[in-house]
Amino acid sequence: MASIPPYLLLLSLLPLSLSTQSPTTNAxxxxxxxxxxxxxxxxCVASLQSDPESPEADVRGLSTIVxxxxxxxxTNTSSFAASLAPSATDPSLRAVLRACAAKYSNARQALQWSLDALSTESYDYAFVHVSAAAEYPNVCRVLFRHYPRLTYPEEMARREEALVHLCTVALEIISLLG
Structure with a gap:
């Protein structure tokens, strides 16, 4: 079975309030x-075109959208990991899933700080915070490696890949700003 491209997974996770709009000529x-x-x-294109604000956005606005x-x-991945923990019969798995939920929550916080930095045109700080956010999912994967009998959930791997790719796109756009 063919692998689903990460951007399609991402778009399937977007809130229903986001829709594709016909962009203006310049957008x-x-x-x-x-x-x-x-x-x-x-x-990048699919993500930006999925947001109704992108037609009016400048490059900084596009980075903010990503x-x-x-x-x-x-946020969704943190909730997903937390939702798996209570049903885990293995105490190690339950602990690792809770730790993963916390790591994704940390990633969310770092990304929020990057938005604050973008709003003040502190692009170096925005870059640092997005870079940190991209590393938190890796910590989750490493936690699973510490317990060889545990299997890293496939859905977590897909979500991790999507977040890392989004952070990569955000970093590359932020690099255009500063």
């Missing part, structure tokens, strides 16, 4: 030019 060009500077062009999507991912 697609800015989105495409901006996304051309990123590693994950398809994810960070908001990363916050959404981190």
């Amino acid at each position: 697609p060009n800015l989105i495409q030019r901006t996304c051309n500077s990123t590693t994950y062009y398809d994810l 960070v908001h999507l990363a916050i959404f991912n981190a």
Whole structure:
């Protein structure tokens, strides 16, 4: 069975209030030019076009949109990990899932701090906070490696990949700003 591209997984997790709008004439060009500077062009375009604010956004606004999507991912993944913990019969698995939920919550907080930095045009700080957020999911994966008998849930791996890719796109857009 073919792997689902991370950007499609991300879009399936977007809130129902987000919808694709017909962008203004300038918006697609800015989105495409901006996304051309990123590693994950398809994810970048799909993410930005999914937000109704993107047609009026400048590059800083586009970075903010991607960070908001990363916050959404981190929040959902934290909740997902926390929801798995109570039904885990293995105490080690329960503890690791709770720790993962906390790590994704930390990622959400770091991303929130990056939004604060973006709003004050402190792009270096925004970059640092997004970089930190991208590392928290890796900590979750490492926790699972400490217990070889535990299997890293496939859904967690997909969500981790989506968050890391969103953070990569955000970092690459922030790099255009400063």
